[in-house]
Amino acid sequence: MQFAQRPGEGRLGRSIRVRSNFFEVLSIPEQNIIHYDVTITPDVPPALNRRIFEVFERENLISALNSIRRKNVFAPRFLPFGDAATFEVNCSTTSGKRPPKVFRIKMKKAGEIVMGELHQFLNGQGILTPNCLSAIMVLDVLIRHLPSMKNITVGRSFFTNQGATALTGGVEVWQGYYQSARPAKGKMLINVDLSATAFYEAGSLVTMVVKILGRRSVDDLHRGIADKDRLKLEKALKNLKIRVIHRGEETSKRRFKINKITLTPAHQTRFDMGDGQTVDVATYFFKTYNHRLTYPHLPCVVVKKDVFLPMEVCEVIEGQRYIRKLSEKQTADMIRFTCQPPHMRANKIKQGVEILNYRGNEYLQQFGVTVSNDMIMAPARVIPTPTLQYHPSSREASVVPREGSWNLRDKKVAQGATLGSWSIITFGSEQEFSLQAVQAFLRELILTCQENGMNIPNKTPPIMHANPQGDVESALKTAWLRAGNAAKAQPQLIVCILPNIGVPLYAEIKRITDTVIGIASQCIQSRHMLQAKKQYCANVCLKINVKLGGMNVFISPTQIPFITDRPTILMGADISHPSPGDPSRPSIAAICASLDAKASRYSAAIRVQTGRTEIIADLANMVKDLLRNFYQTCGRKPERILFYRDGVSEGQFAQVLDGEINAVRAACASLNDTYKPTITFVVVQKRHHTRLFPMDKKDADRTGNCLPGTVVESVITHPFEFDFYLQSHSGLQGTSRPTHYHVLYDENDFTTDGLQALSYNLCYIYARCTRAVSLVPPVYYAHIICRRARFHSRGELWSDTESVEETQEQVSTFGVVKPELVTVCIFYFYILIFLLNDHILTIFFFILQTMYFM
Known part of the structure; x- marks a missing residue:
């Protein structure tokens, strides 16, 4: 299946010019490149x-x-040597005095890479053949070859410790430079960007131990290490590579890997010397090496079976990547290191190009490749900002945002929900969160919600306290019951005030309210509750209103004609994969689809599938459910489908397109054999290294980033396929990343302007904030749904100590989101509301709760 071709360049908006972090390949090899297979025996590390x-x-x-x-x-x-040959090479495997080892190299010609095909593809005269992919791969290998020989490489990036910044816990962050060969119209480009990753700090192992345990100096450990700290230390040091220094130059070359830590300190750790006698490590080092241990109270590291090394004779080897999850403090420090304003990032990228030294690269010269040292300039446009509509009774019923943001002052939500039956639960003691503080926050929240167009007849919801380490499920059920008793109505919302911003309690609340009780919940951080600022309350109002079925804002139908002219459904899909260290956990697929012509209401479908599978396995049934929801809401079948797909790399385009387009068609056919809506399939990519830098201050926002609505569709894009970069949001800090939209299939005959304007306008009606977001809301919602679904399994996100058996059992424990109440219960509730007095109604709620939670 051939991908959609670019229908022509757009004209909508104000023309500007931007720089981008691409560097043109000025000369590409004309001659064919010879490919050889090589085998080195015995097998050795890279x-x-x-x-x-x-x-x-x-x-x-x-x-x-x-x-x-x-x-x-x-x-x-x-x-x-011709087509094949075998060679013997003498190469020392260590830097010590051992003799060189003989290795055998077998080389055989595998084929030729025809560079002429690449030239045809770049000029739009041919398709992307396997030979073209091989030619691009060779350029990738070529630009990475020399840096990889001199530096530590991770993927497509190489890293240097120049300017390394220490994090906590014996970890430091290194500056890296990413580079990749990319095809563009008539040329090849090198994409160069900054990257950063964490490494262990090199040097004394004792110093690292002090940092891991959070002590001021090694003197704080003179009494030894407690069992809890020892377990923490062993986990942090396992598999760390070290060298020993107690015998000078000779042994400093030898490398070991830490397996574990002894339970006893060095002066109490004994081993058999081979003659039946045992000796402790401290005594052995003194007698054998005349080395009196300075820290005999510290445990030893075990590097082999029964091989014990005192920590003070060990040094951490430089350049070991830290692959464990960073702590909150480390993550915050890492963000500060990587968060750089556009001008600073552009300057560092230029410095990286100087370090790469393309012009002085002997391998590039031998292949006849030259690369420009100047960032490429590209034409761009700034698309007009849409007009947003609020409730007609607002003082300011319509607004045109400036630089991608606006506020709720003098505005009422387009459709305000009614909140009558709700309760408050604070996870903390009355000493931590006094009743007066909670009530003060509620007064501000209720006032703000009413000013912004919500209806809240019940202004005194019941308030209760709960233990955050206690039975959360029982507490939430009690809050649900009190909400119903107080309002004599079906509970709508539980507001939860949390003592911290950690994941475990939040995840448990969402799991219980989504899958056990079936009620909307709104979590509030205690620090915001104690301050009770109006801006924060306004943001909470936006979330509560849509959770209760309201609509915050919409765009005039004239500005989104593709959606309003004919019944059209927007779909956004994403897949959340488990971390690389969790191969047994499942992946979660989510699709979010619009329900109306304003594209302001959405429904969702979720599936759990085999881990790390990129194709959405049950897509046909998911789409069928969403099409039914659209029909039940609007009374008409969608005539057009616009499908935005996140989480797909370029190498998976053909596989995803072929499998998922067919699944969407199958879903439509299963509803009716003659039902064939037109489909447009767009891949949305955020994980790329393209950055845009405005060349004129008037084209930049206050952070120095490109203005929202900046779109680039040439020079740095595909030679002839329909793709573009759209920066739809305003940067808060650092350098903004534009979103890459790549149209794989288009039966709706989109013009370039039409799809760009629609995608940009949609970014303004994301329900949870008053800012344009960085990608279209259907995909944004799908991403949030994937994350929420992780919470529906006990311990899914926040425990890293579960066994494989526990994890496999949890795959089948993902909760199903419950409806709020079954219809029959609601029906009888409304009868009883008139027939029974308050006391009997309370008993009824207890009975109903028992039935509901069974």
């Missing part, structure tokens, strides 16, 4: 593999690229 191949190149006076995959070698011309 770093040693690279060193062996360097020795081979020097000894045989040849030049070739040993790719990152190690099995492929590329050369600018035929190598002198």
